[in-house]
Amino acid sequence: MSLPRPVLAALRLLIRDPLAHEVIVGDLEEELAVRRAAGRPVSIWVWRQALASGFSCWRSWGLPALAWPGRWQDVSHGLRLLRRAPAFTVVAVATVAVGIAGATTVFSLVDAVLLSPLGYRDPDRLVLLSTTGGTNVPSTIGFETLHDWREQSRSFESLELMRDWQPTLVDGEAERVQGVRLTAGGLKTLGVTPALGRDFTVEDDHPDRRYVMLLTDAFWHRRFGGDPAVLGRFLNLAGRQFQIIGVLPPSFDPTLLARATGGSAPIEILAPLGYQIGQPFACRSCQHLQAFGRLAPGVTLQSAKAELAAIHGRLVTAFPRDYSDPNIAMRAADELVTAQARPALGVLAGAVAFLLLIACANVASLLLARGSARGREVRIRVALGAGRDRLVAQLLTESLLLAGLGGLLGLGLAKLAVAAVVAASPARLPRLESATLDFRVLTFALAATLLSAVVFGLGPALGLSRESSAGDESGRRTLGSARQTRGRRVLVVANVALAFVLLVGAGLMVASVDRLLAVDPGFDRHGVLTLQMSLSGDRFSHDQAIVAGQEEILARVKALPGVEAAAFSGQVPHSGSFDTWGMEVEGRAVREAEDRFDLQRYSVTPEYFAVLKVRLLEGRLLLPSDRAESEPVLLVSETAARQLFPGASALGKRLRFDGGDEEPWRTIVGVVRDVRHEGLSAAVSPQMYLPQSQRADGFVTLALRGAGNLPALVPAIRREVAAVSSEVPIYGVATLDELVSATTARERFTSALLNAFSLAALLLAAVGLYGLIAYLVEGRRQEVGVRVALGALRQDVARLVLTPGLVLVAAGVALGWGLALGLSRFLGSLLYGVSPADPTTYVTIAGLLAAAAMLAHLAPLARALSVDPVAALRDGG
Amino acid sequence: MAPMAESLGNFEKLLLLALARLDDAYGVTVRQEIAGRTGREVAAGAVYTGLERLEARGMVTSELGEPTPVRGGRRKRHYRLLPAGEKALATSFEELRLMSAGLPRRLRLS
Numbered sequence: 001m002s003l004p005r006p007v008l009a010a011l012r013l014l015i016r017d018p019l020a021h022e023v024i025v026g027d028l029e030e031e032l033a034v035r036r037a038a039g040r041p042v043s044i045w046v047w048r049q050a051l052a053s054g055f056s057c058w059r060s061w062g063l064p065a066l067a068w069p070g071r072w073q074d075v076s077h078g079l080r081l082l083r084r085a086p087a088f089t090v091v092a093v094a095t096v097a098v099g100i101a102g103a104t105t106v107f108s109l110v111d112a113v114l115l116s117p118l119g120y121r122d123p124d125r126l127v128l129l130s131t132t133g134g135t136n137v138p139s140t141i142g143f144e145t146l147h148d149w150r151e152q153s154r155s156f157e158s159l160e161l162m163r164d165w166q167p168t169l170v171d172g173e174a175e176r177v178q179g180v181r182l183t184a185g186g187l188k189t190l191g192v193t194p195a196l197g198r199d200f201t202v203e204d205d206h207p208d209r210r211y212v213m214l215l216t217d218a219f220w221h222r223r224f225g226g227d228p229a230v231l232g233r234f235l236n237l238a239g240r241q242f243q244i245i246g247v248l249p250p251s252f253d254p255t256l257l258a259r260a261t262g263g264s265a266p267i268e269i270l271a272p273l274g275y276q277i278g279q280p281f282a283c284r285s286c287q288h289l290q291a292f293g294r295l296a297p298g299v300t301l302q303s304a305k306a307e308l309a310a311i312h313g314r315l316v317t318a319f320p321r322d323y324s325d326p327n328i329a330m331r332a333a334d335e336l337v338t339a340q341a342r343p344a345l346g347v348l349a350g351a352v353a354f355l356l357l358i359a360c361a362n363v364a365s366l367l368l369a370r371g372s373a374r375g376r377e378v379r380i381r382v383a384l385g386a387g388r389d390r391l392v393a394q395l396l397t398e399s400l401l402l403a404g405l406g407g408l409l410g411l412g413l414a415k416l417a418v419a420a421v422v423a424a425s426p427a428r429l430p431r432l433e434s435a436t437l438d439f440r441v442l443t444f445a446l447a448a449t450l451l452s453a454v455v456f457g458l459g460p461a462l463g464l465s466r467e468s469s470a471g472d473e474s475g476r477r478t479l480g481s482a483r484q485t486r487g488r489r490v491l492v493v494a495n496v497a498l499a500f501v502l503l504v505g506a507g508l509m510v511a512s513v514d515r516l517l518a519v520d521p522g523f524d525r526h527g528v529l530t531l532q533m534s535l536s537g538d539r540f541s542h543d544q545a546i547v548a549g550q551e552e553i554l555a556r557v558k559a560l561p562g563v564e565a566a567a568f569s570g571q572v573p574h575s576g577s578f579d580t581w582g583m584e585v586e587g588r589a590v591r592e593a594e595d596r597f598d599l600q601r602y603s604v605t606p607e608y609f610a611v612l613k614v615r616l617l618e619g620r621l622l623l624p625s626d627r628a629e630s631e632p633v634l635l636v637s638e639t640a641a642r643q644l645f646p647g648a649s650a651l652g653k654r655l656r657f658d659g660g661d662e663e664p665w666r667t668i669v670g671v672v673r674d675v676r677h678e679g680l681s682a683a684v685s686p687q688m689y690l691p692q693s694q695r696a697d698g699f700v701t702l703a704l705r706g707a708g709n710l711p712a713l714v715p716a717i718r719r720e721v722a723a724v725s726s727e728v729p730i731y732g733v734a735t736l737d738e739l740v741s742a743t744t745a746r747e748r749f750t751s752a753l754l755n756a757f758s759l760a761a762l763l764l765a766a767v768g769l770y771g772l773i774a775y776l777v778e779g780r781r782q783e784v785g786v787r788v789a790l791g792a793l794r795q796d797v798a799r800l801v802l803t804p805g806l807v808l809v810a811a812g813v814a815l816g817w818g819l820a821l822g823l824s825r826f827l828g829s830l831l832y833g834v835s836p837a838d839p840t841t842y843v844t845i846a847g848l849l850a851a852a853a854m855l856a857h858l859a860p861l862a863r864a865l866s867v868d869p870v871a872a873l874r875d876g877g
Numbered sequence: 878m879a880p881m882a883e884s885l886g887n888f889e890k891l892l893l894l895a896l897a898r899l900d901d902a903y904g905v906t907v908r909q910e911i912a913g914r915t916g917r918e919v920a921a922g923a924v925y926t927g928l929e930r931l932e933a934r935g936m937v938t939s940e941l942g943e944p945t946p947v948r949g950g951r952r953k954r955h956y957r958l959l960p961a962g963e964k965a966l967a968t969s970f971e972e973l974r975l976m977s978a979g980l981p982r983r984l985r986l987s
Contacts, residue, residue, distance in 0.1 A: 002949050019941075020925060026951030027904035027921045033947055053922025385884070 002029060007050045014054025024053050074397035082401060089402070091767055092366050096406025098760045099359025101413035106352040106753075108418045110345050120253060121191025125157075125295040126333040127304070128259065131287070131312065132325040138336070139329070141291045142322075143275045143282035145315065152311045155304035159293040160186040161273055162260040167237040168534055168729050176534060176731040177219075177237070178265040180257045181273045187214075189294045190256065197231050197246025200272045204245075210274025213242045217250040219268035239537065242271065256333055260290045265732075284315075284322040292333065305330045343829045344750040350826065351502055351757045358498045358761050360451075362768040365491040367399065421753070485776070489808055492772050496812025497819060499758070499765035500849060504820040506758035507841040508827055508834055509751040515833035516744055522675035522684075523573060524613035525740045528703055529710035530572050531717060532732035536698045539725055543696040544628065549724060550605060550692060550700070556720040557704060560713060566704040567608035570601065570697040573677045574739040575732075582658035583688070585644060586665055599640055600677055600687040603695045609672070611705045612736075619651045619670030626691040632666040633691065640686030641671045655688070666690070679743035681832045703736070710735060750830060762852055765812075770856035773805045777860040784864050785872025794865060801864045802857055809853040813846050885969050891915070892927050893966050896937060896958040903942070903953040928956055936962030 003011075003025065015021040028049055035042050082089040120126060130138040131145055143161065150159045162182040169177045184205035193199065194214060204212050213235070215223075224230045234241040254267040261267060273289075275282045295304055308328055316326045378391060540546045550568045557566045571577045579601045602608070606622050617638055626633055634655065641650035654665040674684045692700075706713070714733055721728050734742075741748075777784075784797055824836035834841070885893070895910040896902045902910075907928075908919050931937045942953040977985045 015922070022951045023904065023941075023954045024921050024925060026948035026953060027908075029949045029951070030945075030947050031905050031908075031921075049920055052920030053925075056920060056922040056926045384886070 003032065003046060003050070007046055011050050011054055014051075028053070074394045075401065077394065078398040078401045081398065082405075088366065091771075092363050092402050093406045093409060095359050095362050095366070095764055095767065096403055097409035097413055098764065099356045100407055100410030101417055102352050102355045102757055102760065104411060104414035105417040105421065106345075106348050108414070109421060110349050120256070122294075123334055124332065125297075126190070126256065127293055127295060127301060127330055128256075128333050128336055129159075129291050129293060129308070129328065129330040131323065131328055136329045136331065138291070138331055140287040141289055142284045142286045143279075143289060144277055144284045144286075145312075145322075146289070146291050147277060148315055149308060149311060153304075153307055155296055155299045155307045157294040157296045158185045158189045159291060160189050161275075161289045161291050162186060162257060163273065163289050164261045165269075165271065166261075167269075168536060168727075170236045170239075170537075170727060176532075176729045177268050178261060179213075179269040179271060180260050180267050181210075181271045182257070182260075183273045186257075186292075187270075189292065192248065192252055194246035195249035196228060197244070199246065200270075205272040205274055207274050207276050207279065210272045211240055211242045212245045212272065213237075214246045214248055214270040215244060216248050216252060216254070216266075216268050216270075218266065220247045222268075237269075256292060259336075284319055301330065301332060343826075344746060347505065347827055347830065348750065348753055348757075350823070351505060351754055354498050354502050355757050355761055355764075358495050358502075358764050358768075361491045361495050361498075362764045363402065365488050365495075365768050366771055367395075367402075424749070424752075488772050488775070492768055492808050493812045493815060495765045495768045496809055496849060496853075497816035499761040500813055500816025500845060501820045501823060502754075502758040502761040503845045503848065504816070504824060504841060505827060506751070506754040507845050508824060508831060508836060508838060509747070509754050511838065511841055512831040512834045513744070513747050513751045516680050516747060519676065519680040521573065521680060521740065522614060522673045523736075525736045527707065527710070528611060528705050528736035529713065530575070530732075530734055530736055530739065531702045531714070531730050532575075532699070533702060533721065533728050533730045534699050535725075535728055537727045539727065540698055546696040546698055547628070547693050549728075550696075552724050553702070553721055554605060554607075556723065557702065557717055560716050560720070562706045562708050562710075562713065564705045564707065565607045565610040566702065567605045567611045568692055568697075568700045568702055569605070569608050570603040570692075570700060572612070572701045572703055572736065572739070573675050574679065574736070574743050575701065578677075580685075583655045584658045586654040586656070597640075597644060597686065599636070600685045601690065601695075602687065603690045603692050603697050605692050608689070608703065611703045612675075614675060615673045617671045617673060618649070619668070621670055621672075622689060622691050627693050632664045632694050633669045634666045635670040635672050635689040636668055637672055637674045637684075637687035639674050639684050640688060641668075643686055666694075680740070681744075681747075701732075747830065747832070762848070765849070766852040766856045769805060769809070769853055770859070772808075773801070773857055774860045774863075776804060777801055777864050781864070781867055781872050784867045785869040788867060789869035797864050797867075798861060801861045805853060805857055806850075809849060813849055817842060817846070885965055888923075888927055889931060890966065890969060891917075892924065892931060893936065893958060893962050896956055896962070897966070902956045907956070925954075931962065932956075934961075935959060936965055 002008075008025070011021065011025060015024060028046070032042060032046060035045065128138040130141045132139065141161070146159060146161055150156075153159070160183045162180055165179040165181045166176055167179060169175045182200075184200045184202045187193070187199050195217070197214070200212070200214070203209060215230070220226055220230065230244050231246070233244050235244065236242075248270070257267055257270075280286075281288070295301065305328070308330065312328050313326060316323045381391065535546050535549050540549055554566050554568065557563060571579050580598050581601045583597045583599050585597065604622065606624050606626070608614075609616070609621050618641075619635070622633070622635065636644065636650055636655075644650060644655075645653060650668045650671055653668050655668065656663045656665045672689065675687060676682060677685055677687070702717070704710075704713075711733070718730055721730060780800070784792075784800065787796065787800070820842065821837055828836055891911055892907065895907045899906050899910055904921050904924055907924050908921065912918055928937060928939070932939055936959055937956050938959055939954050939956045942955050944950045944952050
């Protein structure tokens with residue numbers, strides 16, 4: 001008679017000791033035979049016996065082959081305990097969850113932006129490079145320069161060029177498309193192959209044959225519904241027919257190419273550069289191209305740069321007039337793409353490490369308090385023969401349960417948080433949109449969970465078991481002995497200090513963002529809608545036609561209900577475009593390049609100043625009477641006036657564009673306020689305003705001021721513009737408010753995240769403090785009772801309760817103050833108008849923590865004040 | 878107070894008492910003895926872990942028997958009560974007797 005095979009298998013698995021296995025199986029077989037013979041049912045009995053035997057042996061003889069030293073009994077016991085103390089469980093699990101969600105969220109972001117390599121083949125060999133690199137940040141290069149580099153250098157597998165390209169697509173409704181033009185080997189250098197059709201060839205990369213194009217997957221779907229028949233079709237781009245020769249795969253990563261386009265819009269089409277030496281714009285000093293390359297295998301960036309520097313040195317000697325700066329710049333592509341986001345993400349990663357520490361310390365503190373409360377239970381277990389390892393195993397099991405529950409909840413929170421952050425993030429944090437909770441992030445979260453379980457579980461567990469074996473007969477307060485209370489005090493001080501540092505960091509960011517947003521940009525950002533459009537093509541081939549078209553559009557738009565004023569301008573502040581011109585001052589000889597003054601140019605229609613509310617300081621504004629045939633005039637900004645004519649009035653002085661005698665002299669008729677063009681924190685550049693009628697732009701921004709919901713006007717505006725010309729594409733619609741917000745997006749983003757973290761930290765610190773104070777007060781109920789019985793007043797009791805807690809907070813703040821002074825300098829590059837040691841912030845935060853500390857004291861204080869001396873003494877007897 | 882070498886759990890008392898009653902005490906007979914007298918069904922593994930613990934405390938001793946065909950050729954482990962076990966049982970009864978003396982009849986050790 002033998003046991004069923006599955007039962008034997010289970011027993012073999014559960015009972016590892018061969019002797020025990022033999023004896024037990026033998027017993028069961030013997031009894032099975034007896035039962036069978038007696039006709040008693042056996043199948044359920046056999047299974048119950050096998051499993052119960054197996055588990056009891058697994059626990060005791062067996063086989064701690066697992067790292068987890070606990071037992072299943074511990075798990076169910078732990079769950080029962082957690083259910084019985086819901087307040088503790090909720091606070092502890094929430095603490096772990098907040099810590100882990102914070103860590104996981106930021107790790108996901110840091111991972112996406114900083115750690116994930118660019119989506120190209122061997123991204124570590126890709127470099128960006130240029131001439132004139134005093135700062136070693138690659139900028140631009142001329143075609144012929146790169147041609148010579150390519151001929152002479154041995155360090156590169158390939159060297160390629162690219163440039164911004166924004167043609168108007170005329171195919172039904174006119175549309176401006178973001179494109180990039182690059183040399184034939186560009187995509188091969190990145191390791192990108194078209195999913196459909198073919199790549200550019202050297203044949204295509206020629207001035208006469210360059211009219212072919214590749215589409216990105218997104219554009220192909222948006223414009224052609226993913227129809228493979230588009231291959232071979234022709235599209236009209238800026239008046240030329242381009243043939244579609246291929247479609248890129250959906251995985252195509254435009255990050256690197258977006259450097260050429262400034263990343264203002266996603267790249268949708270690609271075409272060959274098609275330059276040739278001898279073309280006027282393909283010279284050595286024609287610096288409007290951007291270069292990238294792939295290092296040859298085994299070549300380091302340093303040696304490649306040294307070789308190029310030598311080559312370029314010879315070029316500079318041979319063509320001194322073409323190169324004003326003998327330096328070159330070369331950087332790893334990956335490093336450059338993430339360079340801007342690095343400081344902010346570094347600070348956030350630090351903040352998260354702090355938050356995780358606080359969470360761990362807090363849960364340790366909670367578990368210590370709980371251990372104290374459970375002293376009696378632990379002592380009984382010890383009395384019943386529980387060994388230290390069993391106690392540790394059980395307490396550790398409970399910690400793991402808490403960490404596990406917290407980890408799960410935290411992961412859920414993190415999933416939501418990452419999605420929220422990606423949705424709310426500024427477009428200028430590269431690659432952030434690719435942030436998701438991926439496998440590595442999950443691993444990181446699990447590691448963080450386990451780490452905190454060990455950190456906060458083992459400490460109290462060891463402390464408890466040591467205390468308990470020391471033995472104490474009174475059965476009361478014994479486990480809240482000096483050692484643990486000291487441990488908890490240290491944890492509370494550490495928590496307050498860490499929270500102080502985080503809060504100071506957040507406080508500094510808030511102050512900085514406040515100051516940034518309070519900066520007067522020199523114009524009124526509210527209630528203005530901007531639309532970019534391009535008046536190009538046959539109909540707008542000369543300035544008068546453009547001006548007439550502009551005036552017709554303005555007349556129609558101003559007739560729309562809700563529009564108060566409307567104007568065209570070559571550019572508006574915070575739009576990301578720059579239009580800087582070298583100007584010559586009448587009566588001053590231009591000998592060197594330095595004698596020219598670079599002014600930011602705005603060609604505007606007269607109502608521009610009413611739309612943006614740029615104030616006139618001196619003279620007059622531009623008027624409708626300033627026409628092409630009247631005297632050429634311009635306005636300058638106050639900074640331009642001061643720099644050009646220090647100590648004298650600019651009115652009546654004359655300037656002309658640097659470009660020789662055919663340029664007319666233009667008279668300064670007014671001085672207006674400075675406008676912050678690049679961003680609120682950027683330095684003010686000198687500016688000038690010219691009438692569109694005297695210097696027309698085809699690419700213009702329509703700006704209009706109005707009341708109510710301005711974006712709702714867009715369809716009507718499109719209709720009016722289409723009525724004037726169906727070939728004028730409208731793009732880049734945004735309110736001025738949105739444009740200004742976008743330039744401060746990174747700061748607000750960092751600030752918001754830091755704020756979230758520091759609020760969590762404040763909450764956790766207050767909870768930790770509350771736990772300790774409540775515990776201390778509970779332990780001193782008897783003492784309070786005696787004192788009250790002996791005539792102590794309420795304020796004496798209050799002092800008794802408040803003093804220890806406030807001493808801890810003071811110690812924590814002092815420690816945190818020192819830490820914050822040391823650490824806040826890492827925030828330096830993110831701060832605007834605030835010193836990292838800003839005393840106001842520090843004092844405010846100290847006050848905030850003190851207030852939180854007082855709140856944490858309220859309940860315990862009320863409890864102490866309500867102590868009934870008789871009851872307290874009786875309990876203590 | 879340190880874990881007492883003499884203090885016995887309830888299940889341990891049952892095991893020692895079973896050994897005291899049986900001529901040939903091994904897994905099957907111990908379980909039958911306990912089940913027959915108290916109505917408690919005990920797992921074979923639990924009997925061994927309990928006896929193992931008592932053996933470690935010097936209260937019982939054991940030896941391996943010969944393989945028998947009814948056990949599929951597997952050996953038995955025979956257990957015997959040692960003087961320390963008898964003394965522990967006696968102490969335990971004495972404590973119970975002292976503690977229950979003078980109590981109403983239903984709480985007295987008969």
